[in-house]
Amino acid sequence: MQIFENSNFDFMGKRKMCYAISAIIIVIGLISIMMNGGLKYNIDFEGGLSLEIAPHPIDKNIDYLTVDQVRDALVKNNITDAEIQEFPVSKSFLIRTKSSTRIGDTIVEIIKAEFPEHTKGENLIRSQEEVGPRAGADLRKKAVNAVLISLLFILAYVWIRFKFTWGIAAALALFHDTLITLSILSLAGKEIGMTVLAALLTIVGYSINDTIVVFDRIREDLKIYRKDDEYHVFNRSINEILGRTAITSFTTLLADMALLIFGGQVIHDFAFTLLIGIIVGTYSSIFIATAFIMDTVIATKKRSKSAVKK
Amino acid sequence: MRRNTLRTVAIVVFLLVTFFYLSPLVLPKTYDKTTNTEKIKKPFTFWTEKLLKLGLDLRGGMEINLYVDLSEIHTETERKDAVKAAVEVIQNRIDQFGVAEPSIQTVGEDKIVVQLPGLRDFSRAKDLIGKTALLEFKLVATADETQRVIEQLDLWLSQNYQNYPFLNVLNDADFKDDEILKTDTEEETDKIEWHQEIMSYLVNSGVQSMTVSHENKTLLRQLLKDEAFKNALVERGFQILPNKENLINPKADLELYVLYPTASLTGSYLTNAETRMGGQGDFMNANKPYVSLKFNREGSRMFERVTAQNLKRRLAIVLDDVVYVAPVIQDRIRGGEAQITGSFTLEECNDLVIVLKAGNLPAPVEIGEERIVGPSLGSDSIKQGAKAVVIAVVLVMIFMVIYYKLSGIISVIALFLKIGFIFAALTYFEATLTLPGIAGIILTIGMAVDANVLIFERIKEELKVGKTVRNSIDAGFSRAIITIVDANITTLITAAVLYQFGSGSVRGFAVTLTIGILASMFTAILVSRAIFDTFVSNKNRDTLSI
Numbered sequence: 001m002q003i004f005e006n007s008n009f010d011f012m013g014k015r016k017m018c019y020a021i022s023a024i025i026i027v028i029g030l031i032s033i034m035m036n037g038g039l040k041y042n043i044d045f046e047g048g049l050s051l052e053i054a055p056h057p058i059d060k061n062i063d064y065l066t067v068d069q070v071r072d073a074l075v076k077n078n079i080t081d082a083e084i085q086e087f088p089v090s091k092s093f094l095i096r097t098k099s100s101t102r103i104g105d106t107i108v109e110i111i112k113a114e115f116p117e118h119t120k121g122e123n124l125i126r127s128q129e130e131v132g133p134r135a136g137a138d139l140r141k142k143a144v145n146a147v148l149i150s151l152l153f154i155l156a157y158v159w160i161r162f163k164f165t166w167g168i169a170a171a172l173a174l175f176h177d178t179l180i181t182l183s184i185l186s187l188a189g190k191e192i193g194m195t196v197l198a199a200l201l202t203i204v205g206y207s208i209n210d211t212i213v214v215f216d217r218i219r220e221d222l223k224i225y226r227k228d229d230e231y232h233v234f235n236r237s238i239n240e241i242l243g244r245t246a247i248t249s250f251t252t253l254l255a256d257m258a259l260l261i262f263g264g265q266v267i268h269d270f271a272f273t274l275l276i277g278i279i280v281g282t283y284s285s286i287f288i289a290t291a292f293i294m295d296t297v298i299a300t301k302k303r304s305k306s307a308v309k310k
Numbered sequence: 311m312r313r314n315t316l317r318t319v320a321i322v323v324f325l326l327v328t329f330f331y332l333s334p335l336v337l338p339k340t341y342d343k344t345t346n347t348e349k350i351k352k353p354f355t356f357w358t359e360k361l362l363k364l365g366l367d368l369r370g371g372m373e374i375n376l377y378v379d380l381s382e383i384h385t386e387t388e389r390k391d392a393v394k395a396a397v398e399v400i401q402n403r404i405d406q407f408g409v410a411e412p413s414i415q416t417v418g419e420d421k422i423v424v425q426l427p428g429l430r431d432f433s434r435a436k437d438l439i440g441k442t443a444l445l446e447f448k449l450v451a452t453a454d455e456t457q458r459v460i461e462q463l464d465l466w467l468s469q470n471y472q473n474y475p476f477l478n479v480l481n482d483a484d485f486k487d488d489e490i491l492k493t494d495t496e497e498e499t500d501k502i503e504w505h506q507e508i509m510s511y512l513v514n515s516g517v518q519s520m521t522v523s524h525e526n527k528t529l530l531r532q533l534l535k536d537e538a539f540k541n542a543l544v545e546r547g548f549q550i551l552p553n554k555e556n557l558i559n560p561k562a563d564l565e566l567y568v569l570y571p572t573a574s575l576t577g578s579y580l581t582n583a584e585t586r587m588g589g590q591g592d593f594m595n596a597n598k599p600y601v602s603l604k605f606n607r608e609g610s611r612m613f614e615r616v617t618a619q620n621l622k623r624r625l626a627i628v629l630d631d632v633v634y635v636a637p638v639i640q641d642r643i644r645g646g647e648a649q650i651t652g653s654f655t656l657e658e659c660n661d662l663v664i665v666l667k668a669g670n671l672p673a674p675v676e677i678g679e680e681r682i683v684g685p686s687l688g689s690d691s692i693k694q695g696a697k698a699v700v701i702a703v704v705l706v707m708i709f710m711v712i713y714y715k716l717s718g719i720i721s722v723i724a725l726f727l728k729i730g731f732i733f734a735a736l737t738y739f740e741a742t743l744t745l746p747g748i749a750g751i752i753l754t755i756g757m758a759v760d761a762n763v764l765i766f767e768r769i770k771e772e773l774k775v776g777k778t779v780r781n782s783i784d785a786g787f788s789r790a791i792i793t794i795v796d797a798n799i800t801t802l803i804t805a806a807v808l809y810q811f812g813s814g815s816v817r818g819f820a821v822t823l824t825i826g827i828l829a830s831m832f833t834a835i836l837v838s839r840a841i842f843d844t845f846v847s848n849k850n851r852d853t854l855s856i
Contacts (some may be wrong), residue, residue: 001713004768019499054686068785092688102677105433125432128682135375138421153803161796198746198808202753202823209757212797213764244760244767247601251706251763252756252761254451258702259752264694266367266687267749274753289357 004242009275011238012231015291022288029183042193043096045143047136049104052108053111053125054092055118062117064091073114079107086266104130119194147178150201154208160269162215165296170211173289176205177280184276195270203277206252210245211285217241218290230297238286249282288299317836328727331734334611362737365429365818369508370688370693371427372435375679376400376418378788381528382750389419394666396675397422399443404628405555418507420677432682440677445577445669447616449838450624451548451637453570456515459548463509466542471505476532476841480504480511506622513566518638519553521563530566551626553633556777567626567633574616574625578667579609588651599659601650603666608647618642623673627665634665697750702752703729711760714766716855720841721762724833730823731829744818754826759833761798765790766856781856783842784785791835 033039043050055065070093074082085094095107112119118147137179151171159167178200185192219236223245225233256278259273338351339361350359366373378396380389397414400422401605404412413425423827429435470694471477481504482722515519522530524708534538534550543549553565582604588596601766605613616625617639626636710718710725734750736743769786777785802824846854 001715034740052687054684090686102680104680105436123684123686124428125682126684128432128680128688130677130679132377132676134377138790142811145625146807150804150807153807154800157800157803168529186805194816195746198819201804201808202750202819205801206757207751208800208804209760209797212800213793216793216796225482232334240771241767244763247763248757248760248768251709252753254709254751254755255702258698259706259749261751262694262698262701263752264691264698266691267695267698270749 002243006238007242008235009239009242010235011213011286012291012294016295017286018283018287018291022284023178024069026176026179026183027184029180029186032183032186039186040189041136041140042191042196043098043131043136044193045133045136045140046134047100048098049096049102049105049107050127050129051095051104051107052087052092052128053095053119053124053257054090054106055111055115055124056091056121057118058087058120065093065115065118067093069115070095074107075116077110079110081094081109084116088209090126098143100133102130102132104128111259112227135310139194146197147204150204151175152203153253158208158212158215162219166215166293167217169289169296170208170215172209172292173211174204176284176288177203177277180280181273181276188272188298190269190272197275199270199273199277202274203281206274206278207284208283210248210282213241213244214285214290215237218293230294234290234294240288245248245285246283249278252278315838320832321840324731324837325727327738328731328734330358331360331509331737332730334358334721334731334737341383342630347535360737360740362733363740364688364746365740365742366425366427366805367679367683367745368692368743369428370683370685371425371429372683373679373681374424374434374436374439374677375417375424375427376424376439376675378422378680379674379676380420390665391664393420394664398664399630400424400439402443402632403438403441410700413724430685432696436680443577443668445580445630445666445827446637446798447575448549448571448573448626448628449620450519450568450626451624455548456568457522458512459543459550460509460515460520461545462505462546468503468506470538470542471508473538474536476507476529477508480508480531480689481853508610513821514563517758520566521567522566523563524561524719526566530564547571551628551631557620558762563747565633569633571630575605575612575821577666579605579612580666580669581606582662583666585656599654599656601654603648604651605646605648607646610644613646614642614644626814627662629665629669636663648782659782665747686851689850694834695745697754699748699752701728702755704758706755717766717769717842720838721759721766721834723749723841724762724830724838725758727837728826728833729755731833732825735825735829736822739821741821743817745821746816746819747822750819750822750826754823757801758830758834759792761790761830762838764793764856765834765838769854770856771834772856773854780846783846784856787835787839787842794831794834798831801827 001098043304055070057064067084071084072083074080074084074095079097081097081099083096085096095102097103103292106160108125112124151174154174155171157167161168180191180204181200185196190196214237217240218234221233222230224237228236253275256271256274259267261274263271334350335353336358339348341348348361350357350361376396378393379391383389383392385543393416397416397856401414404414404424404426409428409429413423415423417423418713424439426435467474467477500848512526512533515523531552534552540549548572549569549571551567552571553567555564556562569634580603582602583599584602585599588598588600607665620639621642621731622638622640625632625637635650637652654662672818683774706725707722710721714721733743733753735741736747765786769782771781772785803828805820808823809817
């Protein structure tokens, strides 16, 4: 079996259009981020409380609690800024606040006092995370550093193995992937936390992997087809490895879908971010990284031509 | 040919290591309820004692990040001491907790990360860790008093031993034999019941202090913790506290001190503590390190009174109910400046200074982050993670076999070996498997086949050009390897950055990702190649199922 056998798409001819598409998505994303007043961070980066409790009734004759009951109990005790979400499968509630003082233990006490018939069990607290503002700011700074440093290292590696402009192209493509992913996350109303950061860096890893495969083939073909101009060599290389690109993205997407659907609540955002990243990362290897090299080649040629004219 | 033998050796080693460290998954285990840990059952421990460790997010537990407020402290050494003091205090309290694998790490200048896997009693742990430390100076009872206390406790325990079922282990042959010997020498005719001399049996009293052998430590600690036992002691005017555990030799005897429960002084009167070196002129302490203490005015008065009244007695320095050192009072000390001398090493002096400072923490500690994962969420995560792994493997497997036919089966074998290797490597390095770690495994399942896909596609291309099967395989592998190495090294770079900057569970992800990448390079390049070679060299094939 073979997909894309003898394919001959004119990828490089579409690059201007793709620049435009990427630019539009990023602009829409940036507008959405600005309208939200910046990126939405979760408590990892901003501080606050995330508490999941499972108030299960002590015997069968008592009903499970509803979101409204929990909210009313908290409001009655002057906790008004809590966001409450229900997980029907585990019959639990996720309570989140951005409050900077530590109130997790207080909330647990309130729930215990208000619903004594639901809180006798051992496993009332499923998870509790509280992050102070200082710790959140620390992590945020680290996250930005992590992304930038990995970009720098990759730039250096590609520069050593290929060429400087190729390194720039690879880093640019990764930056593009990060921006598009953040844009789509903002549009989807997702919050950015530690797991999303891990997903972002994984995307960087996946995307550079894909980019290198393309670069590698181009380098090889440039040596074989010395007489052809770059435009055709680039197109030929991408077409040659199109089958591999499609299969790898597909298997990774398969694995990620399994994670997204069956991995459970904690890992959901990670899998979702990765889903965007796999698509964007594959796309950017061709339409951003390779296309950028194409444009630098054309620009150098123009310059040397005009130099000859003079 | 030589390359092939080398390859065979590498593959055999790879397989052996993988199977060896996967074996703990199937060996019978025992479960310790109090610490929520699993251990490999006794007769099988000769094989291996390593087990796959689950992270806090999978087995449940608590992580607390504390920040030491250093804003009031200006010199570098004092900042370091303040953080060390805080760590000492926390370490001390966690030791009393009985968590199986606690971890306390200092991160950066002022952050302390405490992890308590398997912990269930979250609120008690929080109370304990957040509490300020208490440093006390308490007088040690005299030898006569100590002897009397042991006798009184023997009596008390013989009346109350039914309340302490754990003491029943003492009611065995060993103990009786011991007693018979004793009764013989004392020429008593009455038979002594096992419960009549419990305390005398448990401790070996010496001139300086009492000790407990390693075997009886847990028993004694259980007694010391008991409220009724403590009250019985206090009613008689005493208290028994353990010495700091010997960290170098955990099987060493534990020292116990009988003390007066009321503190002569507390750490709040202490203004400074530091290590000094004895000068040349100092007859007793020439060139020897010692610890110097300084009290404030009120403390100085109290200290003078205590030392004057208790010359030649021992004064224990107690932090959070653990005795660190019990020096003998040599002189009446005026002016509030005292020295603790003895044959200390420089390191021991520095440790003691940290303990003394901990009791009067100059830098307050505040909880910056706290993460609790209850056992139910943890087990849900394991179930869902396992399900996702299985489904991902099956989907990828089906696809590869449909698309690459027999060659697809080779990649599936490589995939299984690789997943096995990830778990084996995690066990070997005693790294922890976290939920993001499971995500990392699933992701490398998808990406793992990439190396095989690169090779297979390359072989297909070569076949299309008209090369023979043999040549296509050679060319396919040798060309694809360059690409695979380049592509994977860049991914390793991001994994390394992730490890460096991530915390806790994200690090687990970076570790599995790294192991996964290395393993997939190995399995794709060496193992797949070996399988191809075996099949192709057997016959002069002219077709390849790919």
